[in-house]
Amino acid sequence: MPDKPRLTREQIAHRAAMELPDGAYVNLGWGIPNLIADYLPKNVEVYFHSENGILGMGRRARPGEEDYDLVDAMKVPVTLIPGASFFHQADAHLMSRGGHLDVAVLGGFQVSEKGDLANWKIPGAKGSGGIGGAMDIAAGAKKLIVCMEHTTREGSPKIVRQCTYPLTGLACVDTLVTDLAVIDVKPEGLILREIASGWDIEGLQKLTGAPLMSLGRAPEIKFL
Amino acid sequence: MPDKPRLTREQIAHRAAMELPDGAYVNLGWGIPNLIADYLPKNVEVYFHSENGILGMGRRARPGEEDYDLVDAMKVPVTLIPGASFFHQADAHLMSRGGHLDVAVLGGFQVSEKGDLANWKIPGAKGSGGIGGAMDIAAGAKKLIVCMEHTTREGSPKIVRQCTYPLTGLACVDTLVTDLAVIDVKPEGLILREIASGWDIEGLQKLTGAPLMSLGRAPEIKFL
């Protein structure tokens, strides 16, 4: 039995982009979040922060346009928008940790019903692993959105009662955008805000490791 | 009976200026230290730091030359030398507290035999008092010189076993330049390095509230 359709990675990014308010200062993490800049609504202007000391990052550099002194946190050559600024890495993280970023969007391996995030290390993976800026950003952003698939490739829930992967931060996630749902993490629990077309909360709950609540029937995810 | 001659404030500053090594980064406090810049030996180039965010402060501004956006820590209009830089007050004190200043020279009300300094508040004085940057500078400079008269106007020793005035910092003073002597504060006690012309250690000891030691007969203070 083929599964009902899920959002693509690009659609997750598209839906997450709709969460960004006009004028917001935003940090985008690795993975799906890095696709978000392509899906900003036309009337929304946001300012992208990079933890290597850039505010006002523009699109990625086109072939021939690359300057390797101007890279983002993924080491990819980028461009600037007018009004950009540079600062050192401690000031960059003062911004992320000190509550100056309006929104940060990170990828996730697991999110708990309390909003704990695990996104930096897979247990048993080879090599050193690496934290990067994720812990500072998770701890400090005014609003933290996590973009991820709803389940692992094997079909296990990535939204769980308690994270089993190494943690990035405690009670830091505000909103989850997955390939099946938009979910807000509230003191009372996980509140289903929107659901993928063709899915219902019962079907979704089976793929979710923690109880979902809903205020009435959750509307379908739509794209602006 | 008239006292034997003592150094003038200008001579104290002159003698203290001779303690500054070539190329040093130096902060000068209020009072006598502020006169030091006029007495630098010709072959010595030092860089003056001001805690309001200047490195490379030059002489005071001449009449008609004043720019009130360019003042020193005493609010007096100053000039810049080539190669000066500006930075914010937290970085200015990162320099003073973090051990980046080679020498700081402060005024003093009392200095103890252990090198404790009291220089910000006279007990019983009216008003709020004010600390300013003295505590950070006292705590952090690689070498702290205190310039002061050897005794109060009433003739009491300002060099004491234990400070009775409110403290600026503990065990922070390295060298004292007074109107009667140059004294180093060492773990073993106060070591008389030089003495004013016409004075001997016995006469000096009577005006000093803590024991003075000397390696042989201390030479006279001379001016380059």
Added chain:
Amino acid sequence: MRNKIHPTLDSAVGDIRDGARIMFGGFGGAGFPNNLIQALARKGTKDITAISNNCGTRDGELGLMFKNGQIRHVIASFPGPHSNYFQEKLAAKKVTLELVPQGILCERMRAAAAGLCAFYTTVGVGTEVAAGKEERTIEGKRCILEMPIHADYALIKAETADELGNLTYRLAARNFNPIMAMAATTTIVEVDEIVPVGAIKPEHVVTPAIFVHRIVQAKGVRYAG
């Protein structure tokens, strides 16, 4: 795009309520937001906690705030002998004062800006400023615990803002202003000049726009005293 530019000084401070905690930039006559202070005097906000290096002079800087009785508590490093209105109110117990070493004042504001919970310093150990503070020994050094200083507003002065709020400062008028801009919830800047977006080279920005919430152009009132 959020419009951060306010048409008047009065609108820029229009929502500052009684009891607000406010940082005021400036040092030694340079970089004080004198025009914003005058607007706050006109507004008449009371019971202010003021965080500032100095407490002004007879006619200048924060002096007006004390003259008007708008400030209830002060956190400062050097109120200053010429801060006569402050000294009068302090003597009359109409104002309370917390004296903080200047660098620690900066550092406590920066801790607030950087989301740090507290820090240990050797500065002030064994002095009056250590009173009531936790002391311990770390790596053989006696040190005391210092807490962040947060504020609802920072009133600062810069030379130039672009329309997004990137700031540059003139000479030593920089002083406390960039630190306060980072530390306060809402930063209001008066500037000599507002320039188009892109007019400031990205490497020359001192305060990035993320820290600036309201911009107002003001003809500078300056006090040498």
Added chain:
Amino acid sequence: MRNKIHPTLDSAVGDIRDGARIMFGGFGGAGFPNNLIQALARKGTKDITAISNNCGTRDGELGLMFKNGQIRHVIASFPGPHSNYFQEKLAAKKVTLELVPQGILCERMRAAAAGLCAFYTTVGVGTEVAAGKEERTIEGKRCILEMPIHADYALIKAETADELGNLTYRLAARNFNPIMAMAATTTIVEVDEIVPVGAIKPEHVVTPAIFVHRIVQAKGVRYAG
């Protein structure tokens, strides 16, 4: 005037002894002191404790130091999947690693620079990085105690130095370099260009000369990977 300018890369690193603690600037391919690293490889200093965000790539940045077996311990936030020489040495237990969140890495270096003894942060609470660290609750927030990271040397890269050591950086090649310059006992900078004293506007200086001890002009070797 102290002459800070070294004629060669080799003389600039000439006194770095085995066992030194060294900070290496750079992030994401930008702002690495690649020429100084090559000089340090020629010198053959061993048992280095390296403090750096990354551990280099196959051929670039710190990679060479690991390939040569010169590094014994690393403090880093993101060693990186392409840091193959580091990963090999780590797997072979020839190198030890302390993983630190990137902003805390910056902040611990800044604490060393600023003469602070320690600080409390919420970052890392409840995670692996909290292991062995003191935890307490301040103002209702769980936080952990973090210690300064000192170093004997910082090897950094800037675009321009004047003859006194004032530095400016190009674009995002700034990154860790100014922080490390402030934190280390001796800061050695390789630059594209040395300009006369006075050529950099005082407001545009990013790293003031007080933090810079040795300057060497180097043709930049750059690694995109």
